[in-house]
Amino acid sequence: MPHTSGAEQGLRPLDGQTAKHGPANEKRDRIEIQTAESESKQNPPAGKARRKSMTVDPSASEEQVSADRSKTSSKLSMKDMTKAERRALQEKQRAEKAAFKGQSAPHPPTSAKGAPGAQSSVQGRSAVGKNSVDSKFELPHSLQLFLHLQPPPSINTLTASQRTNPVLHPSILRLAQLYAQFKIVGSNARCMSMLEAFKHVIYSYSPPAGTSLSRHLPSHLSPQITHLIQARPLSVSMGNAIRHLKGVISRIGVDVPDEKAKAYLYDRIDLFIRDRIIVADKVIQSHAVTKIKEGDVVLTYGNSSVIQGILLQAHQQGIKFSVVLVDSQPAYEGKNLLKLLHRTGINCTYILLTAIGQIIRTVDLVFLGAHAMLANGAIYGRAGTAMIAMISKTHGIPVVCCCETYKFSERVMLDSIVSNEISTEQTCIPPTSYHHLFEFPSTLPHPCRTQTEIQELSLLYDVARPEDVTMVITEAGTIPVQSVPILLRDYKPLLAD
Known part of the structure; x- marks a missing residue:
């Protein structure tokens, strides 16, 4: 008896049925048996139930068949699907998700030239770096080098800070507005006003209740200082003064009454202003006046308060000398010093920084103020200080820097890009400033408004090399630049006292 498979045994018709249907029917049954055996070998048993439910109409189109298959396969688990069916299901889900996003997203606006999405692309580029810069001051792509610098604040920024910090004192709010508008400039003036x-x-x-003044007052001063920083970055002198004040507060005893502690703080603040700023300036002026000889031509840059006192004191002592005032954008601070010296009767010459090469040969002495004195002897001063010191050293003219010791910093800067401040003043000359040179008013548009490729940038400070400075005059005496680290080490405890 020949061997028969299980499928053949289950599908083989009975002898009576075979005799009844005839040889044609027996041949058809054998074909069905072979088809069933091939299907059982190709598909697992779990797939039989799936094939029974997936009956395909021969008259249906190919698109309807694929739709029915995908619909049926979506109801099955991923384990029961073949790789092709799983791939088709995933592609369908991705297409549906993309179609849903396309319907919910707004259509991009069309620009004036007909390019859709031009406005959105510009907005996307302008949104880069908004966390680090103000929304009204967005540096273009060509100025990304200065994105780390704090941008000039806006009135809206200060107003928002005022609303979020109800503990801000009215005097701090008023002072921050003056800082932001550059109504109070100069390291000494800003420090004393603070x-x-x-x-x-x-x-x-x-x-x-339950706390002492020495423990809670520093946390109360912190938001006040933060608001001032939002108006303008703190100068080195202001930072040293704040550290001195916090050190004084920390040494107040816990059991000291509040009124007595406040009176002590008033005295220490007044003592710092008197000893480290006012008296220090007078001592510096007395040392610097001895450097001016009869008939000298003294050059100075900008409007330093200590240099102003030196020139006035030399004039009061009857020394005959003349002054060359060098000024530059954006603030043109030298104009205020020019008016003051002109009223006192001192012979003055006012030039811009670009013309210093024409007059430097007539100069005998150069006095420079400083925003800060760095640990390596470099001068951190108003932008243009490095140029004046360099050209003076080239022509063999002594360069004297006058700086108080409370402006000394332990930092070392090799350039003026790492730390600087961006000015808010307009550096482009408006056409109205030279209307008087013509018989008719100029109708030329402002170049900064019409030419978008012109980007305005004005840094306030730069760094003069220590080898270009001849000497430094402080309240401790006249020292070379090589002795600045020693003086910084000796006077550092005074800032903490």
Whole structure:
């Protein structure tokens, strides 16, 4: 008896049925048996139930068949699908998700030239770096090198800070507005005005119940200082003064009454202003006047308060000399010094920084102020200081820097890009400034408004090399630039006292 498979045994008709249907029917049954055996070998048993449910109409189109198959396969688990069916299901889900996003997203606007999405692309580029810069001050792509610098603040920024910090004192709010508008400039003026504002803050301050003044006052001063930083970055002198004040507060005893502690802080603030700024300037002026000889031509840059006192004191002592005032954009601070010296009767010559090469040969002495004195002897001063020091050293003219010791910094800077400040003043000359040179008013448009490729940038400070400075005059005496680290080490404890 020949061997028969299980499928053949289950599908073989009975002898009566075979005799009944005839040889043609027996041949058809054998074909069905072979088809069933091939299908059982190709598909697992779990697939039989799936094939029974997937009955295909021969008259249906190919698209309807694929739709029915995908619909049926979506109801099955991923394990019951073949690789082709799983891939088709994933592609269908991706297409549906993309279609849903396309319907919900707004259509991009069309620009004036007919290019869709031009406006959105510009907005996308302008949104880069908004966390680090103000929304009204967005540096273009060509100025990405200066994105790390704090941009000039806007009135909206200061107003928002005022709303979010209800503990801000009115004197701090008023002082921040003056800083932002450049109404108070100069390291000494900014530092003294800040300390005077802190005196008002301390006067109206009362520590909460259960705390002492020495423990809670620093946390109360922190938002005041933060608001001033938002208006303008702190100068080195202001940072040293704040550290000195916090050190004084930390040494107040916990059991000291509040009124007595406040009176002590008032005295220490006044003592710092008197000893480290006012008296220090007078000592520097007395040392620097001895450097001016009869008939000298003294060159100075900008409007430094200590240099101003030196020139006035030399004039009061009857020394006959003339002054060359060098000025530059964006603030043109030298105009204020020019008016003051002209009223006192001092012979002055006013030039811009670009013309210094024409007059430097007539100069005998150069006096420069400093925003800060760095640890390596470099001068961190108003932008243009490095150029004046370099050209003076080239022509063999002594360069004297006058700086108080409370402006000394432990930092070392090799360039003026790492740390600087961006000015808010307009550096482009408006056409109205030279209308008087013509018989008719100029109708030329402002170049900064019409030419978008012209980007405005004006840095406030630069770094003069220590080898270009001849000597430094402080309240401690006249020293070479090589002795700045030693003086910084010796005077550092005074800032903490």
